[in-house]
Amino acid sequence: MLQQGQQFPLTIKRLGINGEGVGYFKKQVVFVPGALPGEEVVVQATNVYPTYAEGKMVRIRKRSPHRVKPLCPVYDRCGGCQLQHLDYNAQLEAKRDIVIQALERHSRFHVEELDIRPTIGMDDPWHYRNKSQFQTGVKKGRVIAGLYSMNSHELIDIDRCFIQHDATNRVTTVVKTILQHLRIPIYHERKKTGVVRTIVARVGFFTGDVQLVIVTATKELPRKDLFVAEVKRRLPEVKSIAQNINGQKTSLIFGDETIVLAGEPYIQEVLGDLSFELSARAFFQLNPIQTVKLYDEVKKAAALTKNERVVDAYCGVGTIGLWLAREAKEVRGMDTIPEAIDDARQNAERHGFTNVTYAVGKAEVLLPKWVKEGWKPDVIVVDPPRTGCDNALLKTMLQVKPKTVVYVSCNPSSLARDIDTLAKQYCVEYIQPFDLFPHTAHVESVAKLVRRGK
Numbered sequence: 090m091l092q093q094g095q096q097f098p099l100t101i102k103r104l105g106i107n108g109e110g111v112g113y114f115k116k117q118v119v120f121v122p123g124a125l126p127g128e129e130v131v132v133q134a135t136n137v138y139p140t141y142a143e144g145k146m147v148r149i150r151k152r153s154p155h156r157v158k159p160l161c162p163v164y165d166r167c168g169g170c171q172l173q174h175l176d177y178n179a180q181l182e183a184k185r186d187i188v189i190q191a192l193e194r195h196s197r198f199h200v201e202e203l204d205i206r207p208t209i210g211m212d213d214p215w216h217y218r219n220k221s222q223f224q225t226g227v228k229k230g231r232v233i234a235g236l237y238s239m240n241s242h243e244l245i246d247i248d249r250c251f252i253q254h255d256a257t258n259r260v261t262t263v264v265k266t267i268l269q270h271l272r273i274p275i276y277h278e279r280k281k282t283g284v285v286r287t288i289v290a291r292v293g294f295f296t297g298d299v300q301l302v303i304v305t306a307t308k309e310l311p312r313k314d315l316f317v318a319e320v321k322r323r324l325p326e327v328k329s330i331a332q333n334i335n336g337q338k339t340s341l342i343f344g345d346e347t348i349v350l351a352g353e354p355y356i357q358e359v360l361g362d363l364s365f366e367l368s369a370r371a372f373f374q375l376n377p378i379q380t381v382k383l384y385d386e387v388k389k390a391a392a393l394t395k396n397e398r399v400v401d402a403y404c405g406v407g408t409i410g411l412w413l414a415r416e417a418k419e420v421r422g423m424d425t426i427p428e429a430i431d432d433a434r435q436n437a438e439r440h441g442f443t444n445v446t447y448a449v450g451k452a453e454v455l456l457p458k459w460v461k462e463g464w465k466p467d468v469i470v471v472d473p474p475r476t477g478c479d480n481a482l483l484k485t486m487l488q489v490k491p492k493t494v495v496y497v498s499c500n501p502s503s504l505a506r507d508i509d510t511l512a513k514q515y516c517v518e519y520i521q522p523f524d525l526f527p528h529t530a531h532v533e534s535v536a537k538l539v540r541r542g543k
């Protein structure tokens with residue numbers, strides 16, 4: 090058994106689900122952030138648990154040929170990315186491997202018999218995120234904004250984040266200086282004093298318009314008019330300035346109340362031939378370039394012929410349903426967040442779709458209700474949160490037996506578990522991994538399932 094603080098040699102076998110290197114020391118699994126598959130490293134045990142251990146890398150004895158110098162100067166301290174030290178093609182392979190590992194661990198499939206395709210990556214895997222949410226703080230009298238360090242509560246000041254679109258970097262940096270000049274108080278988490286908590290900047294990739302949301306702990310924002318005037322003067326690309334109030338002690342960024350301070354309540358974004366109006370709190374996919382590829386894959390997998398009734402389960406603001414609507418007879422979507430459904434309805438209306446309806450509620454409650462009312466889908470698309478689909482939904486799917494299920498997943502473990510349940514009546518035609526978040530350990534997948542027999 091390993092002891093805390095013990096140093097030992099380790100060969101890294103693979104990347105774990107959080108991007109850390111995984112090796113075995115006398116059959117005990119050890120997770121080592123920063124270590125890469127194929128490397129031989131010396132590790133110091135930092136945490137030893139009954140079934141696994143965590144360690145930090147002390148020295149690399151044999152380097153991976155895929156190890157590269159991270160682009161970001163704060164990569165080692167910031168918790169945002171996990172894979173910048175691995176070359177991009179190797180990242181794509183590692184992500185496919187993460188999907189394979191999840192299937193081996195959480196399903197009964199013979200993985201070698203499944204068609205798991207190479208990960209679809211980006212031509213340029215930098216500056217792909219359309220939204221930044223940087224916490225604010227004060228360091229040596231200077232206003233800073235960024236992300237919290239991985240292992241401590243230190244706020245890392247980030248001037249240029251290499252995975253953010255540069256418009257969001259620029260807006261955040263300038264807003265920091267405006268807050269500094271106007272001496273607008275920054276919120277202090279421990280003392281619970283001050284005002285500004287978070288700077289949220291979102292850009293429409295297609296339009297170049299930027300939305301700025303200042304999240305404050307109090308309703309009062311000192312020197313608000315001056316702040317707005319300075320933002321307008323120095324950042325003409327900002328088309329919407331809003332204040333969101335969040336006085337709660339919570340890990341959620343936004344509170345319930347949003348006040349538009351200047352400009353439009355929305356910015357515009359375009360995906361394929363659909364346009365969207367994004368309000369301050371509206372959810373929208375973070376990587377628009379890859380989202381288009383992902384949705385096109387969903388469309389291909391759904392293989393619609395204008396005769397199908399389609400469910401867009403966990404629909405968010407309805408984007409997948411709208412992507413499919415022209416090729417479907419009818420689309421019904423549902424989500425638990427009322428604002429998302431309001432947006433989905435408006436999006437459908439603006440595009441003139443008459444065959445799409447959206448409802449607020451749980452997928453596992455609404456689908457059985459629709460079926461009971463006599464409405465049976467031919468194709469079901471699910472895009473659940475990390476926890477995967479509720480059992481009641483899977484059960485209804487097995488009862489209703491749509492000819493095709495398209496499963497969009499942001500968590501390979503819950504994907505593996507859920508498609509294992511569906512395998513009673515469905516064949517997995519293929520699984521297509523996507524890289525929506527280069528340089529992080531996230532992997533998104535589209536699985537196409539077709540009903541066995543009739």
Ligand SMILES: C[S@@+](CC[C@H](N)C(=O)[O-])C[C@H]1O[C@@H](n2cnc3c(N)ncnc32)[C@H](O)[C@@H]1O
Binds near residue numbers: 406472
């Ligand atoms: C991964 S997002 C899907 C977003 C959307 N399909 C898109 O492409 O933008 C998951 C969504 O599931 C919703 N959700 C969570 N639990 C749910 C449930 N039990 N039933 C329906 N929707 C749920 C969340 O509000 C969230 O919008």
